[in-house]
Amino acid sequence: xxxKTNTKSKVPTLKSVNELVIKFANVNGTGSASANNMFxxxxxxxxxxxxxxxxxxxxxxxLPTWYEVRISEKGYQGRREGIDMMVAVNPQSMDKDVKSVxxxxxxxxxxxxxxxxxxxxxxxxxxxxxxxDICRQEYTDARQRQLFKNxxxxxxxxxxxxxxxxxxxDLVGDQFKGKQKLIAPNIHAxxxxxxxxxxxxxCPLAIRVERRDLVKxxxxxxxxNATGLAAVYAGATVAAWYxxxxxxxxxxxxxxxxSRLRIDAGTGLKNYAIVQAEDxxxxxxxVIGAAWNGARSFTATSGPGISLMSEFxxxxxxxxxxxxLINVQRAGPSTGMPTRTQQPxxxxxxxxSHGDTKxxxxxxxxxxECFDLTAEAFDATDRLQTPVIVMPDLxxxxxxxxxxxxxxxxxxxxxxxxxxxxxxxxxxxxxxxRFGRYNDxxxxxxxxxxxxxxxxxxxxxxxxxxxxxxxAVYSEDGDVYVENVNRLNRKFITxxxxxxxxxxxxxxxxxxxxxxxxxxxxxxxASTREALDILxxxxxFIDGLRIKAFPFHSLVEQxxxxxxxxxxxxxxxxxxxxxxxxxxxxxxxxxxxKLLSYDGxxxxxxxIRQQIENHLFTxxxxxxxxxxxxxx
Amino acid sequence: xxxxxxxxxxxxxxxxxxGYTSKDYEGALSTLCAGCGHDSISAALIQACFEMSIExxxxxxxxxxxxxxxTPTYFLGNSHGFNSVHGRMPSVxxxxxxxxxxxxxxxxxxxxxxxxxxLGQFAHVVRRNLNMLYIVENNGCYGLTKGQMxxxxxxxxxxxSGMLNEHQPIDLxxxxxxxxxxxxxxxxxxxxxxxxxxxxxxxxxxxxxxIDVVSPCVTFNNNVGSTKSxxxxxxxxxxxxxxxxxxxxxxxxTSYEQGASQEVTLHDGSVIHLTKAISGFDPCxxxxxxxxxxxxxxxxxxxxxxxxxxTDPTDLHDMSGTSCKPLNSxxxxxxxxxxxxxxxxxxxxx
Numbered sequence: 001x002x003x004k005t006n007t008k009s010k011v012p013t014l015k016s017v018n019e020l021v022i023k024f025a026n027v028n029g030t031g032s033a034s035a036n037n038m039f040x041x042x043x044x045x046x047x048x049x050x051x052x053x054x055x056x057x058x059x060x061x062x063l064p065t066w067y068e069v070r071i072s073e074k075g076y077q078g079r080r081e082g083i084d085m086m087v088a089v090n091p092q093s094m095d096k097d098v099k100s101v102x103x104x105x106x107x108x109x110x111x112x113x114x115x116x117x118x119x120x121x122x123x124x125x126x127x128x129x130x131x132x133d134i135c136r137q138e139y140t141d142a143r144q145r146q147l148f149k150n151x152x153x154x155x156x157x158x159x160x161x162x163x164x165x166x167x168x169x170d171l172v173g174d175q176f177k178g179k180q181k182l183i184a185p186n187i188h189a190x191x192x193x194x195x196x197x198x199x200x201x202x203c204p205l206a207i208r209v210e211r212r213d214l215v216k217x218x219x220x221x222x223x224x225n226a227t228g229l230a231a232v233y234a235g236a237t238v239a240a241w242y243x244x245x246x247x248x249x250x251x252x253x254x255x256x257x258x259s260r261l262r263i264d265a266g267t268g269l270k271n272y273a274i275v276q277a278e279d280x281x282x283x284x285x286x287v288i289g290a291a292w293n294g295a296r297s298f299t300a301t302s303g304p305g306i307s308l309m310s311e312f313x314x315x316x317x318x319x320x321x322x323x324x325l326i327n328v329q330r331a332g333p334s335t336g337m338p339t340r341t342q343q344p345x346x347x348x349x350x351x352x353s354h355g356d357t358k359x360x361x362x363x364x365x366x367x368x369e370c371f372d373l374t375a376e377a378f379d380a381t382d383r384l385q386t387p388v389i390v391m392p393d394l395x396x397x398x399x400x401x402x403x404x405x406x407x408x409x410x411x412x413x414x415x416x417x418x419x420x421x422x423x424x425x426x427x428x429x430x431x432x433x434r435f436g437r438y439n440d441x442x443x444x445x446x447x448x449x450x451x452x453x454x455x456x457x458x459x460x461x462x463x464x465x466x467x468x469x470x471x472a473v474y475s476e477d478g479d480v481y482v483e484n485v486n487r488l489n490r491k492f493i494t495x496x497x498x499x500x501x502x503x504x505x506x507x508x509x510x511x512x513x514x515x516x517x518x519x520x521x522x523x524x525x526a527s528t529r530e531a532l533d534i535l536x537x538x539x540x541f542i543d544g545l546r547i548k549a550f551p552f553h554s555l556v557e558q559x560x561x562x563x564x565x566x567x568x569x570x571x572x573x574x575x576x577x578x579x580x581x582x583x584x585x586x587x588x589x590x591x592x593x594k595l596l597s598y599d600g601x602x603x604x605x606x607x608i609r610q611q612i613e614n615h616l617f618t619x620x621x622x623x624x625x626x627x628x629x630x631x632x
Numbered sequence: 633x634x635x636x637x638x639x640x641x642x643x644x645x646x647x648x649x650x651g652y653t654s655k656d657y658e659g660a661l662s663t664l665c666a667g668c669g670h671d672s673i674s675a676a677l678i679q680a681c682f683e684m685s686i687e688x689x690x691x692x693x694x695x696x697x698x699x700x701x702x703t704p705t706y707f708l709g710n711s712h713g714f715n716s717v718h719g720r721m722p723s724v725x726x727x728x729x730x731x732x733x734x735x736x737x738x739x740x741x742x743x744x745x746x747x748x749x750x751l752g753q754f755a756h757v758v759r760r761n762l763n764m765l766y767i768v769e770n771n772g773c774y775g776l777t778k779g780q781m782x783x784x785x786x787x788x789x790x791x792x793s794g795m796l797n798e799h800q801p802i803d804l805x806x807x808x809x810x811x812x813x814x815x816x817x818x819x820x821x822x823x824x825x826x827x828x829x830x831x832x833x834x835x836x837x838x839x840x841x842x843i844d845v846v847s848p849c850v851t852f853n854n855n856v857g858s859t860k861s862x863x864x865x866x867x868x869x870x871x872x873x874x875x876x877x878x879x880x881x882x883x884x885x886t887s888y889e890q891g892a893s894q895e896v897t898l899h900d901g902s903v904i905h906l907t908k909a910i911s912g913f914d915p916c917x918x919x920x921x922x923x924x925x926x927x928x929x930x931x932x933x934x935x936x937x938x939x940x941x942x943t944d945p946t947d948l949h950d951m952s953g954t955s956c957k958p959l960n961s962x963x964x965x966x967x968x969x970x971x972x973x974x975x976x977x978x979x980x981x982x
Contacts, residue, residue: 044982045982217978219978219981219982220981220982221981225981229977232967232969233968233969233974234968235962235963235964235967235968237730237731237959237960237962237967238727238730238731238959240723240726240727257969257977261969261973262967262969264955264966267955267956268953269953269954269955269956270952270953270954270955271955271959271962271966271967272954272959273730273949273952273954273959274952275726275730275760275948275952277723277756278752278753278755278756279752281720281723281753282720282722282723282726282752282753282756283723284723285716285717285720285722285723285724285726285727285753286723286724286726286727286730287727288716288724288727289694289714289716289723289724289725289726289727289728289729289730289731290727290728290730290731290959290960291727291731292714292724292727292728292731293692293727293728293731293732293735293960294731294732294960295727295730295731295732295959295960297727297731311717312717312720315716315717319714405975405978405981406974406977406978407971407974407975408968408970408971408974409971410970410971413964414963414964450712451712451732451960452689452692452711452712452728452732452735453689453690453692453712453732453734453735454689455689456687456688456689456710457689457710460689460709460710460711460712460713461712461713462704462705462712462713462714462715463712463713463714463715464714464715465715465716465717466715474705
């Protein structure tokens with residue numbers, strides 16, 4: 001190849017250091033995920049904030065899959081629209097992939113065969129690397145040819161984008177620790193790509209990365225990893241589950257850490273039990289049985305599992321048995337888009353089951369919060385004696401996110417709630433008091449319980465889903481029933497006080513009170529903050545409030561009261577959080593404006609900003625028009 | 633529950649080895665129909681626990697939904713009980729057992745609860761060999777919803793309203809044997825002499841112990857033509873053997889006739905003495921048990937007694953290598969790896 005660069009003079013060229021989006025288009029099951037992950041990790045190790053997202057099909061092998069990496073030294077971690085560089089390794093999706101590149105961006109492709117004329121655009125740059133040819137010359141084994149193709153393009157990107165080569169080679173060393181034989185060939189493959197790009201193009205390009213020190217002590221991990229690890233730290237000893245994407249890796253992480261950290265040194269036996277149940281009904285049944293018997297227990301599932309667990313959730317609510325559920329949400333209804341993200345289970349979880357039920361929900365926004373809120377869920381479920389559902393989504397659960405490192409306060413004790421032991425039962429009767437399992441002696445709606453086997457003659461009670469009196473005796477008396485379900489409501493008032501308060505993000509115009517607010521939760525956090533920054537730069541100041549828990553904290557009510565107009569951001573079709581706010585807080589529906597995104601992709605700042613601007617602008621225009629008419 | 637049973641008991645009521653009287657094993661007064669077979673089963677359980685000197689609070693009793701599942705209120709009043717949801721007793725018991733392996737678990741279910749809505753959970757708890765006594769109070773009908781036929785109703789059995797069942801029944805005993813249950817028995821609520829030792833042996837068995845107890849529904853399925861009526865069972869019952877259970881701690885004094893008897897020593901050292909009624913029947917032979925049950929079924933007879941026992945079973949805790957200490961007794965010191973370890977885990981995310 002004679003010309004060192006194929007950049008044509010008339011083609012616009014994007015220029016950017018450390019602010020770019022690179023997307024990889026691969027074929028599912030070809031080993032691309034680990035190579036792409038290495039790319040993201042290299043950016044992270046160069047001290048630059050990075051957000052990778054794996055966009056994968058419900059398929060094991062053969063369908064198109066993408067990996068999108070946003071690099072942002074400003075620290076924005078939401079998904080950004082517009083691709084600066086597409087690494088197109090999948091002919092199946094090439095048509096769509098070419099179109100998605102921004103004008104002035106780059107299209108990296110396998111140039112072993114000439115590119116189809118249909119994929120030629122005049123406004124982007126083409127970087128051809130003969131991946132298949134290089135592999136054919138280097139490797140004889142078919143599987144190696146496929147696997148190393150991924151590593152070769154990562155090597156080429158290192159040259160094109162200015163990634164430090166030794167960062168990549170260190171990563172290879174880490175990845176194949178214990179499999180020494182694999183290190184040298186992988187580094188060799190990186191070099192093949194690196195050298196090819198250096199020899200044929202002006203490296204680095206106008207879009208590139210440069211080392212910074214912006215990551216500090218932060219970590220890069222998935223929400224599910226954090227959740228599984230938190231369950232180990234929070235003292236979960238029983239996990240029962242049924243495999244379902246995108247929650248499976250929660251229990252896998254629990255098992256991984258428990259098998260290292262929870263083995264009895266003397267006997268080699270496990271201080272935990274994991275059961276892969278026959279279905280979700282059984283999984284939640286085991287969790288409830290274990291929690292009833294005094295063990296911290298949990299399950300991880302997704303929307304369809306929540307549907308199946310609903311009957312048991314009603315029992316646990318009414319019988320007041322703790323249970324922690326991790327619902328890694330995915331797009332529904334039914335099996336929906338099993339590998340695409342959404343927040344579609346807010347209502348089905350808040351009100352899961354029959355009769356008057358409601359459940360405590362926690363909404364983490366990043367892996368650090370998955371860790372903290374999962375740990376908190378175990379305390380809250382024991383204190384409140386009711387199920388607690390942690391509500392991440394696929395994007396948070398399965399993708400790597402940059403977050404603060406995990407910490408644990410070694411002085412903290414597990415809060416097991418109101419549980420009486422044998423001595424306390426004896427003391428109670430010595431004072432002439434009778435133990436009543438459902439007797440609200442403290443007025444907070446939460447009663448004392450006992451674990452089976454505590455005392456030979458005191459404290460035993462019969463747990464049932466049917467109505468009973470304060471002493472756990474069966475009763476169909478209407479007054480007894482009403483008192484009981486009213487007490488359960490009192491428990492929810494207590495819950496508001498002990499659950500995490502929302503995060504307040506006041507608008508940046510400190511001198512003026514903002515009349516517009518935005519309420520959001522979960523993974524909408526990163527993009528909402530970015531959108532609020534963009535709007536503020538344009539002079540539109542909006543207060544933010546991020547909900548972390550249901551039942552809603554009093555600050556949520558105040559926030560709605562203090563603003564004229566509130567956008568409620570939901571990653572679902574029907575604005576489920578908005579419905580919950582209207583329903584639970586008697587909020588005026590016209591004040592709460594739906595701001596939705598539900599195409600299965602994580603919401604973007606551009607989308608949020610656009611919807612807010614459209615609404616504010618149209619509202620103003622409407623008013624103006626109305627005024628003008630009135631003036632006439 | 634609207635009236636109270638007299639609290640009075642004879643002051644000299646006999647005490648068991650640990651000083652409890654039979655009354656200490658009783659529960660609330662039954663609200664089932666007078667003459668219900670289920671009450672006899674509760675009485676047998678009370679007797680079995682008393683005779684075995686089990687501390688009542690060391691038993692957890694768990695059930696699903698239905699007439700059978702109401703019964704745990706009627707025995708062992710000093711034990712914790714859990715009346716869960718329909719067909720899901722096995723999962724709740726599994727979780728409870730994982731949390732504390734030191735209690736004895738008695739699961740009570742019915743034919744609707746186990747053979748229909750809960751068939752899946754029944755099958756899987758057998759596969760896991762959970763250490764529990766699983767009793768099905770089998771009356772061949774849905775009593776609590778007024779007598780609909782169930783999945784254990786025999787072909788050609790006629791219910792109270794004259795309807796004839798044409799669907800094949802599910803035999804839970806055969807199913808349990810096929811699925812690898814390690815203790816399988818069938819009995820009849822009216823045969824306390826057989827039922828009590830079976831329950832005692834089942835509670836000594838370290839693994840899944842299943843007893844299918846034919847328990848006539850006096851209100852909806854005790855009519856002529858029903859194959860689960862008192863009269864029918866009495867006429868068609870054939871026992872594999874007479875049996876006696878000797879707990880591990882007792883000296884074995886019972887003597888049986890040579891040739892007609894067999895001793896089975898359980899994992900904990902307890903012994904079951906069997907006086908054979910059917911010659912050649914070996915309760916340690918799973919295949920032979922399945923054949924014998926099928927042969928009797930074909931003849932319209934119900935084979936009862938101890939049908940199969942594995943004397944050295946591997947239960948769920950053994951299989952999963954769980955700690956010998958109850959998991960619910962472990963605290964932060966054992967469970968929480970601490971912040972220093974967490975900081976090194978953070979390193980793996982950098």
